[in-house]
Amino acid sequence: MRSGVCFPALWLVAWMYCLSPGPVEGGKVLVLPVDGSHWLSMKILVKELARRGHDVLVLVPETSLLISGSGSYKTEFYQVPYTKAELDGKFKQLNNGPFHKPPGIAEMLANIQRLVNFTLLHVKACENLLNNQILMSQLREGGYDILLTDPFLPCGSILAHAFSIPAVYFLRGLPCNLDLKANQCPSPPSYVPVFFSDNTDTMTFPQRAKNMVMHIVESYMCNVIYGHFDELVSSYFGNDMTYSDLLSHGAVWLQRYDFIFEWPRPLMPNMILIGGINCAKKADLPADLAEFVDGLGDDGFIVFTLGSMVSSMPKEKAKLFFDAFRQIPQQVFWRYTGPTPEDVPKNVRLMKWLPQNELLAHPKAKVFITHGGTHGIYEGICNAVPMLMFPLFGDQGDNANRLVHRGVAEKLTIFDVTTETLLATLNKILHNKSYKEKIIELSRIHLDRPIEPLDLAVFWTEFTIRHKGVTHLRVAAHELNWFQYHSLDVICFLVIVFVTVLLLTLKCCLFCTRKCCRKGSTKRKSD
């Protein structure tokens, strides 16, 4: 009897084990990251995947800005056709514009041209990688389960498609919303504001008209921005394949935002929101810095950085910041590597690097002066610190608008800022309680989530490994062209059928009426 009970119990355990997905052990993950700040948050996921026992190989360009090796994951360096000086130069061109030229349409177009030049460099690096036969066959034979990449550059998606392995995308978003277009995600221009339109999600008629015009212009800009990508993709895969076609094969889109920051809009089932992934884990402040900030008075301190890639500014521009900081009681921690004037105010500490997230987490952090990159923004939101924003390029202007609209930040342009406007804006944020109250509310909602963004990113990456893709979340819209997607062929057909039936009915009626009339008149005549 005892064994009679025991046997089915064992059956049941074996059965449950058979159904359980179980942990993924030894998944092989190939990573092709994008250099610069993009790498900073992807690195968190890469390290966590390695920590969980996956075999992670990161492909690193020989010349890079921030990507480097690590003890926790393997790296493979590949040759690129540019020097460090050339790369730095292109990057400086991207960053320095806003210090010297007023913002406007001309500057925006120049910015796009700089962006295209910058990405062209990486397209060439990608060609180098793809032509490296030895490395490519080594990777192909590596038996990787998935490719984790940032689709801001095309090389990762190309490798995934070439090796027939699922691609997991890690990104905030792509210029001209190519991510949404490629993933068939609806974005009605009536309430989803177009980038650079300065619109919110609630628009007047003129604003909606502007949004629509910019929506159309955006489609053209897409061709300009992704022209080189399209050429590379079609030259590699043929069949006039575009970069958007290639992206549409993405298994999972790990998107670094949530609706505390973005305007709410439709999502697709394979879009996983992991906004705030970069600020969840905090190290301790270095002991000396911790002691210093703990000892500060109630006025607290200000954290000032313009992102991981911009740590300096023209001398005269820096001077007006120094002049403003001299007039406030707050301590200022400024990530600054530019020329240091002799009379640096006593309350300003210049640092080559600063533990931004950890400083912002301190209760005495009062204002965060930032360029408006999404990493910094989420650190500001996580830690509930109001922001003063100096957007420099790319999405930063729009990012700043979102936070200004929510009443948790102010925005100034670095080109025409003066000591007076800087001081007035800083004092406004410091002394008007509403900024703090609103960002505390925003922070509470952002942090109130059923699962941490990093755990979610890990889950979906491992899910893709376990099930060799995420096909059950792939919409059938991918198999339709735009004419079919919008049912235009069906509408045309139904209209033709309707009009034909209508005309035939009319003709029949007319025919019958005539016949009746003729009969009537013949009858009358015969009468």
Add this chain to the structure above:
Amino acid sequence: MRSGVCFPALWLVAWMYCLSPGPVEGGKVLVLPVDGSHWLSMKILVKELARRGHDVLVLVPETSLLISGSGSYKTEFYQVPYTKAELDGKFKQLNNGPFHKPPGIAEMLANIQRLVNFTLLHVKACENLLNNQILMSQLREGGYDILLTDPFLPCGSILAHAFSIPAVYFLRGLPCNLDLKANQCPSPPSYVPVFFSDNTDTMTFPQRAKNMVMHIVESYMCNVIYGHFDELVSSYFGNDMTYSDLLSHGAVWLQRYDFIFEWPRPLMPNMILIGGINCAKKADLPADLAEFVDGLGDDGFIVFTLGSMVSSMPKEKAKLFFDAFRQIPQQVFWRYTGPTPEDVPKNVRLMKWLPQNELLAHPKAKVFITHGGTHGIYEGICNAVPMLMFPLFGDQGDNANRLVHRGVAEKLTIFDVTTETLLATLNKILHNKSYKEKIIELSRIHLDRPIEPLDLAVFWTEFTIRHKGVTHLRVAAHELNWFQYHSLDVICFLVIVFVTVLLLTLKCCLFCTRKCCRKGSTKRKSD
């Protein structure tokens, strides 16, 4: 020094506490459920909320089919203008049709009429509740934080709006996709199949044309189905408010499906997928039943139920099932309360109630014969048991199509089933391994999730309590009418502008050309 370190540390703790959302203690939850099988899964959430310390009050109609009191939550009974016999009668009308009439368009329309009659009964019950001044003012003064309801019937949404508290919706979906329409969720008819269309998400041109026609017909049907709801809502709130307008105020939509079952399509940020919420927790099988099924041979057993509301069928129909079961070696557990013939086969055990989820979880469960309600379907998927489906009414036909398309089920119509077809189909499912293999794969994907559906439902309910709504996920599309939503006004405006500019330019050109020509001819003349 010690206190110097300790003080800021305390500050930090206090600060982190201030940001943390913390557990909700003593949230007040008013619940207005829908009777019948709808209640079975909502009850799971209601009980869990009560278990977590919330003050839960369930409003129960005096005459109900399945809703009853419980030790874990409070109940308040309200009078309804119908007897148990009348309610049972209306319900039987809904269920019995398919036993007596062949499926077809006429039967579908009759079904809709029966559905309208059924809901009309509940609309009257709702009017009774709304006119119960004492109970209404008692509820209004109760200070409830949220109202949890199933929007299949309108009363919950009306109460939430009347009491100005957020509504949390718990549902699978609404007839003619009103849930998606009210929540502004895009559903392109080019790849989202319309209910009753028999389409999948991949359609040929004729199928897409049919889908579009049915999409248009659906809009008309919506008016028929929700006519009484619209009248009730506008009579209560005025301003020609429709039921769809009212629903659009819903804070969170807890939707009982996932994309293992549904065709993948766009989602809105406040749509939370909790498919499978009803099968996560399993009790032990009663000891005698456990011993019996454990002792069965390798042929295993079949579970046969037609849902919580249908436990009987006409005698001659039952006979053909008995005749088929007599010819198979499997044990059959059949939830059946109809007339029992004398010669019930030895391998059939008739039960007034059976622990469906627990039986299906047993490794010897071979086939699940079901009507195709979503509760049963998810129990089949969770436990990886292939299905034989006899859809009776409502969404069940479409549910069955989804599973047949995925190769994990077969579908028969209860009207014209014969012993032979039943036997052949059962044997096909029992002996063709692909059904089992495919449902194991489906089950694995379904169960592989970052958070359990019940925990997710609890989280979002408590989130709504903590933040007094979920406004950050509400899309601005709610403020637009359909003309504005589709940017038709903007498109008209831009076309007018474009045509005007074109005409003016043409006119200018014509004017200039004429002038030039005239000058030329005058010159020639003067020459």
